[in-house]
Amino acid sequence: MTLPRPHRTDLLIALAGLACGLLLWSFGLYTTGDRVFDQRWAPLIPLAVMSAMEAVRRTLPLTALNVGTVALVADQFTNGNLVTVLMFTDVVYAAVVYGTPASARRLPYTTALITIGVTVGFLVWWQNAIALLIGVITGMISFLPALTGAVVRNHRNAADAARLRAEQTALLAEMDRAQAVVAERARMARELHDMVANHLSAIAIHSTAALSLDKPATTRQALTVIRENSVAGLAEMRRLIGLLRDSSGDTEPAAAPTLAGVDALVAQARANGGPSGLAFALVDARESATALPAPVELAAYRIVQESLTNALKHAAPGKVRVSLAREPAALTVEVTSPRGERPGPTAPGSGAGLVGMRERVALLGGVFEAGPATDDEGSERWRVRAELPVAASDEERV
Known part of the structure; x- marks a missing residue:
């Protein structure tokens, strides 16, 4: 087994002690x-x-203590050297500071018992005050260095623990910051997709129709829809930029959309989807118009908006149905659209819309479903359904 190399400082201490001795x-x-x-x-x-x-x-503290104790005892049988005693006190101190935790706990108690034993033994033997002096000297070269080492080690352990806590706190803060950045980026991506995607989808569909059909009337109608959606999309982009500005900006953020705007969404989808053979219907089964918590209204609005956008891009000719229902503990949003082959121009999809809707519902602790379904008449349809929890206490705070 290879012995550890002595520390440079310890070598200097050893050489200095030897020279003084x-x-x-x-x-x-x-x-x-x-x-x-x-x-x-x-x-x-x-x-x-x-x-x-x-x-x-420092490298072999317990070995140094044991051998040093033997050397100190042997020194008592010679004329003695003061430097030998002084170096022994440093060895005791080092054994507590650099030794194992168990030895560091035991040594102060052991040296205290040795000091007491030596004092009592010489008192019984000599029965004079010199025995007390020997006890004091024994405590000074054994117990006092051990006690000093224990204090220093405790301070070092406390400093290490504080540094570790600081590092852990910094790491947790960095993790929280990274998670906050990721969450904010995801929120911005959802907002950007939900606000602009439906306008761009309508632009893509009608521009394709304008290019493929050589009819002035159809082309003019398509260009009109393109312009309307371009203006609406630009307004939505400006609103998003307003939300991202700080209070020092000159643009004030607009209010978040609510379910009161669902009628306008359906009307816009009806205008955009009419040439493709799509009809849109809104069924609002809520018994009262009581305001819901802002996050619930925003999520419901975005789910309807994205579902209508997907219907414009992918649905077969037929009726698209938007249903809103208020239950005691939840708001239910359901959008169904026909499935099948679609004639005419279509717009590509990336799947980000479904991901965004699912994330919105998950943030509120609700239930989200999206997939093929069959209606009462046996027709194949695509259904998006979300249940958004609404606590009574939340309604009271709105």
């Missing part, structure tokens, strides 16, 4: 005298071992 030793400055090993060279061995442990205080 050699300086004290060269001047004959010892901590005590008359010990078991009183040879002049004896204190150098614990000093060298403690210096080596300082070099690995």
Whole structure:
């Protein structure tokens, strides 16, 4: 197994400690005298071992503590070196700061118990005040560094946790911003499609008719419809631009369309679809004209508008029926149109209209259905049906 390389700072600390210890030793400055090993060279061995442990205080903190403890005990049997004791305090501190979380929790309590045990033991043995002094010194070289390390580690952990929370908050804020941008782009796409698509579809159908039929009257009628839809489409585009402007702009946004404008939608579709053999009927079965929440009215209006646009582009000759019904908890919108081969010019479709309608209903928590169906007479029809929830409390707030 490859041992981790010592940290550069730890190597500098180890070399500095060794140099200071050699300086004290060269001047004959010892901590005590008359010990078991009183040879002049004896204190150098614990000093060298403690210096080596300082070099690995960060990479092998527990090993440095265990070996350093043995070196400190061995130093007590020699004349002693003050630098050896000082380096041991740093090893204890490093063991708490850089060691495992479990050891960091245990070491302050362990050193406190050792300090208390040493003090009580020497009091019982010597029965004088010197025992208290030894207890204080033991606490200063063991418990105090461990306590300091625990405080520093707790502050570091708190700083790391705060930084992590800040990063997570920033990440969540960025995700919210991205989702808001996507939602706004989807809303703008729905509005743009619903407001302009029906006008452009009518323009495409009638321009094709004008080009394919060499009849002045038909061409003039088609050009009239094209101009009307061009002007209406331009007005809708200006309204959308007004909605996108801020309050400092010179264009005020117009009010959102409501179900009161469904009659105009059907009338416009009747004018655009008449040459293609389409008839349009509106059946409003609502018992009262009580205003609905603005999001519900806007969604219902756009669903009718897009369904009529799809009928103009794809429906076979016949009757297109628009039905509105008010139930206690929901507004039901249903549009049916004939299915089959369609003579004359048609306009291409992209499927974005159905996606937009489905999204509008989903945002309100309603139910949306679109697909082929069979009426009471057995005729094949295309049906779009949406149930838009309406809470009683919402009506009261309108």
